Amino acid sequence: MKNYNWAALGCGDIAGQLAQEMSGKGRNLYGAANRTYAKAVEFAEKYGVHKVYDKIEDIFEDEDVDIIYIATPHNTHSEYLRKALRAGKHVLCEKSITLNAGELEEAVKLAEDNHVVLAEAMTIYHMPIYKHLSEIIASGRLGDLKLIQMNFGCYKEYDMSNRFFNPSLAGGAMLDIGVYALSFVRWFMSSKPDEIVSQVKYAPTKVDEQASILLKNREEEMAAVILSLHAQQPKRGMVSFDRGYIEIYEYTRGVEAVITFTEDGTKEVIKAGNKENALVYEVEDMEAAVSGKVNVMHLDYTRDVMDIMTSIRNQWGMKYPEEEQD
C-alpha cells in the first residue's frame, strides 16, 4: 500500500494522540496547520512533522497532502470538510463529524462528486474487538439480539473555556459522548432505529448536560442510552441476546469483552487489540479505504447516528448558534 501523506488540521489533544501513535509505528504526519501558528510549530517539533502551514487555508492547496485529519471543535468541521473535499483531499474527521444531518449530507455529496473518502474518526468502528464480536454474533451462538444498554458519564466543570459546555463550541453530551454510545448501538443493531424517545436536562449554559434515550428498530431490537457530562458513570455497554449477553467496559477504546452464555452460565473472556493503538487502527482502515477497500470506514453508520442525534435534538428544540438562522 502507498505511504499516504497525512496532515493534521488542528493541533490539540487528540491530534497529539494521533501523531504520537503514528510515530510509535514509525510514521510521522506530513503536515500540520493550526489556528494558533505557534502551537503548530511546537506540535511539529514534538512529533517530527515535516511541514507547518502558515495558515489553515494552505493545507488544502498542498498537492502533496493525501489525507487531512480534522481535529478541531465540532462546529468548525463543516467548513473545513467543505474546503478539504472540494480540494480533492480524503478526510478523516474527528467526532462528531458535523453538527447535524444536513451538514453531513452536504459533505457526503461533495466527497462523492470529488471521488474521495470521507469518514468520521469513530474508534468503535476500528477497534479489533468489535470485528471479533461481530463474527461471534454471526456464528449464531448467542441467538438473536434483543436489547442494548449503554452508559457514558464523565464529570466536567462548568468551564466555558473548554468545549464541553460551551454552545459556541457545539458543546453538550450528545455530540461529545452520545455519539460513541449511539455508534456502539448502531454497530450491533441490524438496522437503523426508527422509533426514538428521549429526555434531556440542560446545563446552566443551555447545552444538553444529561440525556436518556430509548431506541427501537423494525426488527424490534431495543436500546437504552444514559449520558451525562456532569456525573461519572462507568463507560459500559451491554448487548443482550436470547441465549446470552456481552459486557464491555471502556467501550470507546474497548479491548476486552465478557460473554455470559445464559443457558449454562459459562463465561468467555474475549480480548483483542490495544488501547494504545486506538487511533492507529483508524489510520490503517482509512488508508485501506483510500486504497479502494469498500466500507471499512462505515460512513453508512455515521450517517445513521448523525440522523438519530439530529432528530433527538429536534425533539428537544435544541439548536447551536450556527443553526439559529436555518
Ligand SMILES: NC(=O)c1ccc[n+]([C@@H]2O[C@H](COP(=O)([O-])OP(=O)(O)OC[C@H]3O[C@@H](n4cnc5c(N)ncnc54)[C@H](OP(=O)(O)O)[C@@H]3O)[C@@H](O)[C@H]2O)c1
Ligand atoms: N476520538 C477521540 O477519542 C477524541 C477524544 C477527544 C476529542 N475528540 C474530538 O476531537 C476534536 C478536538 O478535540 P480536542 O480534545 O483535541 O480539543 P482541544 O485539545 O481543545 O484542541 C482543539 C484544537 O482546535 C483548534 N480550534 C479551536 N477553536 C477553533 C476554531 N474556532 N477554528 C479553528 N481551530 C480551532 C485549537 O486551536 P488553538 O491552538 O488555536 O486553540 C486546537 O488545535 C473534537 O471534535 C472532539 O470531539 C476525539
